[in-house]
Amino acid sequence: MSTQANRPDATSPPLYPHELEGVIATRDGRTLAVRPIRPGDADHLVAFHHRLSTDSIYRRYFSLHTELSDAEVAHLTTVDYVDRLALVVFEGRELVAVGRFDRYPDSTTAEVAFVVLDTHQHQGLGLALLERLADAAWDRGVETFSASTLASNRDMLAVFYDSGFPVEVVHDAEEIEVRFAIEPTATVRARRAERRDRSGEPGSP
Ligand SMILES: CC(C)(COP(=O)(O)OP(=O)(O)OC[C@H]1O[C@@H](n2cnc3c(N)ncnc32)[C@H](O)[C@@H]1OP(=O)(O)O)[C@@H](O)C(=O)NCCC(=O)NCCS
Numbered sequence: 001m002s003t004q005a006n007r008p009d010a011t012s013p014p015l016y017p018h019e020l021e022g023v024i025a026t027r028d029g030r031t032l033a034v035r036p037i038r039p040g041d042a043d044h045l046v047a048f049h050h051r052l053s054t055d056s057i058y059r060r061y062f063s064l065h066t067e068l069s070d071a072e073v074a075h076l077t078t079v080d081y082v083d084r085l086a087l088v089v090f091e092g093r094e095l096v097a098v099g100r101f102d103r104y105p106d107s108t109t110a111e112v113a114f115v116v117l118d119t120h121q122h123q124g125l126g127l128a129l130l131e132r133l134a135d136a137a138w139d140r141g142v143e144t145f146s147a148s149t150l151a152s153n154r155d156m157l158a159v160f161y162d163s164g165f166p167v168e169v170v171h172d173a174e175e176i177e178v179r180f181a182i183e184p185t186a187t188v189r190a191r192r193a194e195r196r197d198r199s200g201e202p203g204s205p
Pocket residue numbers: 027055056057059060112113114115116117120121122123124125126127128147148149153154155156158159162199
């Protein structure tokens with residue numbers, strides 16, 4: 001697949017996993033490019049952050065974090081594609097969603113986090129990113145995802161429960177922590193197949 005967003009550039013590091021490049025079909029029938037993040041995405045990420053509503057920023061960062069510092073942008077866009085991996089979704093040249101996992105040191109558990117542009121929420125991007133991140137993480141020896149989310153964040157919780165992964169709430173308060181094994185079990189595969197049948201989407205890689 002060759003789209004503008006997927007075209008290799010001078011900032012693609014040597015271990016960049018081209019096999020994770022692909023497309024995601026949205027609920028309303030658009031086809032968006034998805035690929036691993038690269039250091040050259042810094043300007044895209046800053047523009048994306050500026051387009052997020054304060055509500056989405058709050059739900060992602062648990063604070064009104066309206067500006068990303070240069071150090072944060074460098075940290076978020078520079079990953080090793082093994083213990084830290086982020087996938088970005090583009091509509092044309094516009095970054096519209098990010099999902100990432102960060103493995104805890106010397107562990108088979110990774111923290112996962114997502115943010116989708118407000119105009120692109122409820123299109124299946126959150127769930128599609130979770131599926132792709134889980135597959136990539138499993139291939140890299142991660143066995144469990146954990147996530148912190150506000151208890152009121154129905155959309156995030158819906159994505160986790162819709163995935164078919166065995167979600168367990170390990171800390172229940174205003175901010176809750178969930179954990180789930182990401183093994184692609186028969187249940188998880190059946191849930192994905194069901195969703196694809198309903199949406200008419202072809203099988204994802
Ligand atoms: C949480 C968040 C990432 C979810 O992303 P999203 O792209 O909107 O998620 P999805 O579209 O995959 O799923 C959300 C809803 O759409 C529904 N949906 C998605 N695809 C669908 C489809 N093809 N057919 C029917 N329903 C679908 C899901 O079932 C879910 O519905 P529900 O809320 O009515 O149960 C997004 O809302 C966001 O960025 N929020 C701000 C940041 C944040 O909260 N981050 C979480 C901290 S880790």
